[in-house]
Amino acid sequence: MLQILLGSSLGPARTADPALARLVTQGRGSLAFLIGDSECRQRLLGACINWDRVLLAFEQDHAVGYVAFKHDARGPFALRSKPFVREFGRVMGWLRFAGFCLSECREWRYPFLLYGLRVDKSARNQGVGSGLVQACCAHARMSGFREVFLEVPLDNDRARQLYLHNGFRLLRKRWVPFPPVRTMHRPMEAAL
Numbered sequence: 001m002l003q004i005l006l007g008s009s010l011g012p013a014r015t016a017d018p019a020l021a022r023l024v025t026q027g028r029g030s031l032a033f034l035i036g037d038s039e040c041r042q043r044l045l046g047a048c049i050n051w052d053r054v055l056l057a058f059e060q061d062h063a064v065g066y067v068a069f070k071h072d073a074r075g076p077f078a079l080r081s082k083p084f085v086r087e088f089g090r091v092m093g094w095l096r097f098a099g100f101c102l103s104e105c106r107e108w109r110y111p112f113l114l115y116g117l118r119v120d121k122s123a124r125n126q127g128v129g130s131g132l133v134q135a136c137c138a139h140a141r142m143s144g145f146r147e148v149f150l151e152v153p154l155d156n157d158r159a160r161q162l163y164l165h166n167g168f169r170l171l172r173k174r175w176v177p178f179p180p181v182r183t184m185h186r187p188m189e190a191a192l
């Protein structure tokens with residue numbers, strides 16, 4: 001049975017599991033030029049996760065997906081320069097860190113942003129992605145937000161369809177970041 005839980009409700013012992021950090025740091029592939037491949041992303045961001053900004057999907061106690069979100073100037077990753085400097089050295093570390101901060105700050109325009117969504121390949125096409133999107137919208141509503149925004153890369157047809165099937169509507173195309181994205185929006189009263 002699928003169970004979706006807020007990361008911060010799991011407690012520190014469970015969120016210390018490196019498998020959870022690996023899952024949550026897998027996204028943001030388009031920022032590889034700043035934060036590297038998935039192993040590097042885990043080293044940079046794995047210890048900086050704000051678990052109150054992540055919903056995790058479990059099947060029989062095994063984490064199979066997550067949705068991350070941002071609101072009130074707090075997203076799933078705390079911005080810390082130390083891991084960047086450790087990974088890339090002083091100059092490149094600070095440059096990459098500054099680039100990552102810029103990319104993160106760009107998104108504060110949205111009151112509530114669905115920041116990232118990922119389902120393990122082994123668990124796809126079983127409704128986990130939809131369950132996570134719905135849980136994220138319910139969380140936004142419970143936290144007092146009346147709308148949810150997200151950005152989907154133009155070439156990600158699969159994700160765009162999933163969001164459309166879950167009540168989101170297409171808004172404008174954005175050329176920054178690169179590759180370009182399409183903004184999508186769902187008012188909380190949307191009937192599905």
Ligand SMILES: CC(C)(COP(=O)(O)OP(=O)(O)OC[C@H]1O[C@@H](n2cnc3c(N)ncnc32)[C@H](O)[C@@H]1OP(=O)(O)O)[C@@H](O)C(=O)NCCC(=O)NCCS
Nearest residue numbers: 117118119124125126127128129130152158159161162165
């Ligand atoms: C996009 C992504 C999150 C979708 O996750 P998913 O768990 O496969 O999504 P769902 O199972 O909810 O939906 C996929 C399809 O499964 C089918 N499906 C949904 N519920 C189902 C169920 N209970 N039983 C069987 N099939 C089901 C549907 O056909 C659905 O297609 P539809 O949305 O066109 O109706 C996943 O492919 C992924 O992680 N991709 C890589 C990361 C990514 O692109 N993230 C988005 C960034 S913007």
